C-alpha cells in the first residue's frame with residue numbers, strides 16, 4: 079500500500095496491529111478519524127492511554143482490577159475454596175453473568191499454544207499451583223474452551239497438581255467443541271458449571 083503521507087502511513091501501520099484489522103480497514107478508520115472533530119480523536123487516544131496506564135491485575139487471581147485485589151477476591155461471601163480456571167477476563171464476565179458460580183477465579187491469561195509460541199511459563203499457572211499446594215483449595219474447575227489448546231492447558235495443570243487431594247472437575251460440555259465460552263448463552267453456560275464432571279472422566283471420554 080502506497081501512502082502520500084508518512085503521518086497517515088504510521089497511523090495505519092499502528093492501527094493494523096490490532097486483531098482483525100487489516101491495512102484497508104485501518105486506512106478506513108484513519109480517514110474516518112480525520113473527518114471527526116480533533117477533540118474526538120483526543121478522547122479516544124486518552125481513553126486508551128489511561129486504560130493502559132491505570133489498569134491493574136488482581137494479585138490473587140490475575141483478573142483485571144482497579145485495585146490490588148479484585149472485587150470477587152475481596153468478597154467474603156464468595157467461596158474461596160472453589161477456583162474456576164479461565165483463559166481471560168471475558169470468561170470471568172460470561173460466567174459471572176450466569177449468576178451460577180459463587181467461588182473465585184483464576185485467570186490464566188491465555189492457553190498453551192506452541193504454534194503461537196505460548197508456553198506454560200507465559201501463563202499464570204505457577205500461582206495457581208502454589209494456591210492449590212498451600213491447601214486452601216477444595217476444588218478447581220477447568221472452564222477453558224474445548225479446543226486442542228484448552229485441553230492441553232487443562233492437562234498440563236492437572237499434571238502439575240496431580241498429587242494434591244482436591245477435586246478437579248471440568249465444566250460439562252453443553253457447549254459444543256471449539257465454541258468459545260464467551261459465546262455460549264448464559265443458561266447453557268450456567269448449567270455446564272452446575273453439572274460439571276470429574277476431570278479424569280472427561281479424559282476417558284476423549
Ligand SMILES: [Zn+2]
Nearest residue numbers: 136139148151
Ligand atoms: Zn481477584
